[in-house]
Amino acid sequence: MITAAEQEREHYLNESYGIKSWLLTKDHKRIALLYLATVTLFFFIGGAFATMIRIELLTPQGGLVSSETYNKLFTMHGITMIFFFLIPSIPATLGNFFLPMMIGARDLAFPRVNLLSWYLLVIGGLFALFAMLAGGVDTGWTFYTPYSTTYSNTWVIATAIGIFIAGFSSILTGLNFIVTVHRMRAPGMTWFRLPLFVWSNYATALIQVLGTPVLAVTIVLVFCERFFHIGIFDPALGGDPVLFQHLFWFYSHPAVYIMVLPAMGVISELVSVFSRKTVFGYKFVAFSSMAIAVLGFLVWGHHLFVSTQSVYAGLVFSFLSYFVAIPSAIKVFNWTATLYKGSISYATPMLYTFGFIGLFTIGGLTGLFVASLGIDVHVTDTYFVIAHFHYIMVGGTIMAYLGGLHYWWPKMTGRMYPELWARLSALVIFLGFNLTFFPQFILGYLGMPRRYHTYSSEFQVLHVLSTAGASVLAVGYLMPMIYFIWSLRYGKLAPANPWGASGLEWKTPSPPPLHNFDETPIVTQEAYDYRGVIGEEVEVG
Amino acid sequence: MASDSAAETLALREQFDTEAQQKDASTLGMWIFLITEVMFFGGLFLAYTVYRRWYPAEFAIASSSLNAVIGAANTVILLCSSFTMVMAVRAAQLGKRDALIWFLILTLILGAAFLGVKAYEWNEKFQEHHVPGPTFHLENAVRQGPAQIYFSLYFAMTGLHALHMVVGVCLLTFLIIEARRNRFSAAYMTPVDIIGLYWHFVDIIWIFLFPLLYLIDRHLGK
Amino acid sequence: MGRLSFVPEQASTFAPGVDHLLYFLLAVSVFFTVLIFGAIFYFAVRFRRRSERELPHPPHSGLTLEILWTVIPFGLTMVMFTWGAKIFFSESRPPDDAMQIYVVGKQWMWKLEHMEGKREINELHIPVGRPVKLTMTSEDVIHSFFVPAFRTKEDVVPGKYSVTWFQPTKTGKYHLFCAEYCGTNHSRMIGWVYVMEAADYANWLRGGQSGGSLAESGAKLFQDLACSNCHHSDNSGRCPSLVGVFGSTVKLSGGGMVTADEGYLRESILQPNAKIVAGYQPVMPTFQGLVTEEGVLQLVEYIKSLGTKPAAPASGGPR
Numbered sequence A: 001m002i003t004a005a006e007q008e009r010e011h012y013l014n015e016s017y018g019i020k021s022w023l024l025t026k027d028h029k030r031i032a033l034l035y036l037a038t039v040t041l042f043f044f045i046g047g048a049f050a051t052m053i054r055i056e057l058l059t060p061q062g063g064l065v066s067s068e069t070y071n072k073l074f075t076m077h078g079i080t081m082i083f084f085f086l087i088p089s090i091p092a093t094l095g096n097f098f099l100p101m102m103i104g105a106r107d108l109a110f111p112r113v114n115l116l117s118w119y120l121l122v123i124g125g126l127f128a129l130f131a132m133l134a135g136g137v138d139t140g141w142t143f144y145t146p147y148s149t150t151y152s153n154t155w156v157i158a159t160a161i162g163i164f165i166a167g168f169s170s171i172l173t174g175l176n177f178i179v180t181v182h183r184m185r186a187p188g189m190t191w192f193r194l195p196l197f198v199w200s201n202y203a204t205a206l207i208q209v210l211g212t213p214v215l216a217v218t219i220v221l222v223f224c225e226r227f228f229h230i231g232i233f234d235p236a237l238g239g240d241p242v243l244f245q246h247l248f249w250f251y252s253h254p255a256v257y258i259m260v261l262p263a264m265g266v267i268s269e270l271v272s273v274f275s276r277k278t279v280f281g282y283k284f285v286a287f288s289s290m291a292i293a294v295l296g297f298l299v300w301g302h303h304l305f306v307s308t309q310s311v312y313a314g315l316v317f318s319f320l321s322y323f324v325a326i327p328s329a330i331k332v333f334n335w336t337a338t339l340y341k342g343s344i345s346y347a348t349p350m351l352y353t354f355g356f357i358g359l360f361t362i363g364g365l366t367g368l369f370v371a372s373l374g375i376d377v378h379v380t381d382t383y384f385v386i387a388h389f390h391y392i393m394v395g396g397t398i399m400a401y402l403g404g405l406h407y408w409w410p411k412m413t414g415r416m417y418p419e420l421w422a423r424l425s426a427l428v429i430f431l432g433f434n435l436t437f438f439p440q441f442i443l444g445y446l447g448m449p450r451r452y453h454t455y456s457s458e459f460q461v462l463h464v465l466s467t468a469g470a471s472v473l474a475v476g477y478l479m480p481m482i483y484f485i486w487s488l489r490y491g492k493l494a495p496a497n498p499w500g501a502s503g504l505e506w507k508t509p510s511p512p513p514l515h516n517f518d519e520t521p522i523v524t525q526e527a528y529d530y531r532g533v534i535g536e537e538v539e540v541g
Numbered sequence B: 001m002a003s004d005s006a007a008e009t010l011a012l013r014e015q016f017d018t019e020a021q022q023k024d025a026s027t028l029g030m031w032i033f034l035i036t037e038v039m040f041f042g043g044l045f046l047a048y049t050v051y052r053r054w055y056p057a058e059f060a061i062a063s064s065s066l067n068a069v070i071g072a073a074n075t076v077i078l079l080c081s082s083f084t085m086v087m088a089v090r091a092a093q094l095g096k097r098d099a100l101i102w103f104l105i106l107t108l109i110l111g112a113a114f115l116g117v118k119a120y121e122w123n124e125k126f127q128e129h130h131v132p133g134p135t136f137h138l139e140n141a142v143r144q145g146p147a148q149i150y151f152s153l154y155f156a157m158t159g160l161h162a163l164h165m166v167v168g169v170c171l172l173t174f175l176i177i178e179a180r181r182n183r184f185s186a187a188y189m190t191p192v193d194i195i196g197l198y199w200h201f202v203d204i205i206w207i208f209l210f211p212l213l214y215l216i217d218r219h220l221g222k
Numbered sequence C: 001m002g003r004l005s006f007v008p009e010q011a012s013t014f015a016p017g018v019d020h021l022l023y024f025l026l027a028v029s030v031f032f033t034v035l036i037f038g039a040i041f042y043f044a045v046r047f048r049r050r051s052e053r054e055l056p057h058p059p060h061s062g063l064t065l066e067i068l069w070t071v072i073p074f075g076l077t078m079v080m081f082t083w084g085a086k087i088f089f090s091e092s093r094p095p096d097d098a099m100q101i102y103v104v105g106k107q108w109m110w111k112l113e114h115m116e117g118k119r120e121i122n123e124l125h126i127p128v129g130r131p132v133k134l135t136m137t138s139e140d141v142i143h144s145f146f147v148p149a150f151r152t153k154e155d156v157v158p159g160k161y162s163v164t165w166f167q168p169t170k171t172g173k174y175h176l177f178c179a180e181y182c183g184t185n186h187s188r189m190i191g192w193v194y195v196m197e198a199a200d201y202a203n204w205l206r207g208g209q210s211g212g213s214l215a216e217s218g219a220k221l222f223q224d225l226a227c228s229n230c231h232h233s234d235n236s237g238r239c240p241s242l243v244g245v246f247g248s249t250v251k252l253s254g255g256g257m258v259t260a261d262e263g264y265l266r267e268s269i270l271q272p273n274a275k276i277v278a279g280y281q282p283v284m285p286t287f288q289g290l291v292t293e294e295g296v297l298q299l300v301e302y303i304k305s306l307g308t309k310p311a312a313p314a315s316g317g318p319r
Helices: A019-023 A028-056 A067-102 A111-134 A147-151 A156-183 A196-228 A241-273 A282-298 A311-339 A348-371 A373-379 A383-413 A419-446 A457-490 B019-054 B056-064 B068-093 B097-127 B144-180 B190-214 C014-046 C063-091 C198-206 C214-224 C262-270 C293-306
Strands: C099-106 C109-114 C119-121 C123-127 C132-138 C143-147 C152-156 C162-166 C172-178 C190-196 C249-251 C257-259
Touching: A028 A067, A028 A111, A028 A383, A028 A457, A067 A111, A067 A156, A067 A196, A067 A241, A067 A383, A111 A156, A147 A196, A156 A196, A156 B019, A196 A241, A196 A282, A196 B019, A196 B144, A241 A282, A241 A311, A241 A348, A241 A383, A241 B019, A282 A311, A311 A348, A311 A373, A311 C014, A311 C063, A348 A373, A348 A383, A348 A419, A348 C014, A348 C063, A373 A419, A373 C014, A373 C063, A373 C152, A383 A419, A383 A457, A419 A457, B019 B056, B019 B144, B019 B190, B056 B144, B068 B097, B068 B190, B097 B144, B097 B190, B144 B190, C014 C063, C099 C123, C099 C143, C099 C293, C109 C123, C109 C293, C119 C123, C123 C198, C132 C143, C132 C152, C132 C293, C152 C162, C190 C198, C214 C293, C262 C293
Parallel strands: C099 C132, C123 C190
Antiparallel strands: C099 C109, C109 C119, C132 C162, C143 C152, C143 C172, C172 C190, C249 C257
């Protein structure tokens, strides 16, 4: 019940108005919303490219766009989605908003650095957008040399600058989170009382801080080679194009863990709240996050199995790649075990959780295929790999992101979203996703290479299925866009704790006040303790 | 009661509970930033390692074309600047405003001197046609390609380092201005502290660059 | 093509092994997928929330379970690793008696050369039942030589040679795809591998123009580029004799040793001062820009043909 007095209450959204109060804000909650708007915009831009790709692939010879254009489409789809949507998405929106609240802090350690991070993402994005509008870039998001340094005649440098700047956005967010978690925890909030969402974002921050600078210097070298025609990667001058691949993947493999670890953190929260039980094996899940961050730095060579890397290096990287799979498996088992004898709700965030666990399992299992040298020689650079990483990034990360958005929407906005429409879109997304990407596993093993504008006609049926799925998926993504915006005006007013969740963020009103807590909380309970949250207890039958 | 912005001070911003917490956080933040800088330079050191192993002869010849005496002098200048920086930090800790300002100015002068010498060296390279590009030629090197790779790395690494020095000089300027405005005291000198850390880091990078770039096989004589 | 299939034709000795590994991985994956989906479904229904006031109190950790679901997956992954590594290892060791084919990739076509001199563009004719070794390089950007029916793939990189090999087991026509994005017409850099019965292959080889074997073309280039001015077969020139050099161990000035393989020969032609033979001066000029990658391959084949006999252009060359 929301009283009239409550509706007049001052909170972070109405304590000041006007564009300056947003563009010059230091409030982590407002910065999170700035990020939300920005990454959503980039998501739809990346999605537009994907739509064009899938339409073009309906027929074997294409026909709607030229090969040059097609090559730009898949390049820009990858760049937009990876650097301007997936990497910032969960940490910079949900992490920014809730990490300080979860640990009982008033803000992050460095609020102005936080705002600077957002500006850097926007500026980097503007460079990339400029490159796209001025004619596009066609190197593939992996911009292998010497194609990207010597042969491509597209806007490589502008795009590279955009990614470079966005990289610093990522580094600064990571730095901010690490210092915040180390130094700003409320009294009594020990490491092992932290919500697992915090552990995940902390592990992610470590990767951001250690890996992204290597991408940055690689981009500098590509820039120098392209602009000054120096010969670091140029074989004619004695340079080595494969050195680029090592430098690139040293960041870009850990980058995929930047994209999935925060999603796993969201799932830990959701599976607990909507089973009303603490996460099974809390410490194992926490340490698994750290293990993934560390091991993730040791496997980059599995992208170079057929690149003329030595056989022995291949053996080592394949071996280590199996190691990094294990902590993810541990998490999946622990989440599933959390459901056992729980009190399971089917609210939308939980539907996304089910979807995530299932699809991440499939995506992760197919990772075992590509980690195996014998199989990877056949499937690398085919649609099998595309299907593998989309199962994790889209079936995994995006579903977790949507689940988290739905879960925390009442807290962020003070409004409930319409539950029926939300459940329906979750179902549409799940079905559309599988129809889009499952056929691609088959396409890949049959031999269909990736980044192909035209293809041999026997692959058409599978492509048509995939495009059909993509149209369903597109509808599924548009639905939340519409009803979330609708809810801002017409949604039911949200109470402080609509889900019966534990966690410090739920002890504040919805939306929270500017400084989150009137007084710094003193923490005495373990994480995910639901006693006292839901009133009089009834034992589960 | 939540602290309102009127009560916020430089030493205790509103997100922190105590001044010690703020100082701790700032220091940790700078250390993490320096670790990212290690990774950033690390990529270049990796490329250097790979190519030096492949082309030892060209690297040695190219390295010997640099003036080791000037390079050593620059190293001494930077080491002295780190010393004056330490003295500045010490002065700040003791609340000695004038000493702080003088030492900061000295550090800045030494840093600028380093940059001046570097500019002179680069100009020399330009005159000698050792800049990678169509007019590149290194005498005595049988293969010009790997020699160019050496100089590409030379300019990339010393250039990146010089860029960090320029940033450092700007930061020192900022500190001098703030110190003259009496912003620092024994109780609050965190910016001096952490910029000092940054300055030492840039110095340490040079300590690695100098032998790797200037002193390859010098001990073997000509 | 009638039946629906999820794997390409098996046309090489590697293919069945790779597919068996695939089936193993599929079986493990299906098992765990069904397990997890099933558990989620079952728990979600069996333990669905019946009252808003429910508060479960079951155990929330179990060391035995954690160990079990760590060790069992780890064991399975080690099997996957070992099995895949075995296949990979054999894929990286071409047999000594493999038939040699040279491949040059360039935007956007494949140029293939048989030892006997026959050249093909975007097509490769080979006999069934014999191992074939491809030595490959690129003239421009990185490409990748991919034959799904053989389950083999290897990148083709400018500035170095890369090797792949296979032994076809079935006659027929199989897709050849470029599998590393290389620019505008990447998806059109495709072709066919024709595996033929031995007799048909022999006929095919004989037909068409004969331009001489690769070694013969190499001998001609050797004269045209004036290599023979310095590289006398009796070691009387300013440069070492090349008779018998291929496969031998060469002593370098500066003390090192190197095996004279194809890559060493290529480097010696394009970057002669990379390695100087002990006792000689670095006087050889570079031929970078004066000879194409195909020319280099021909010269390499010619030098290989020199063997231990006095240098005379030998057709086919001793193997």
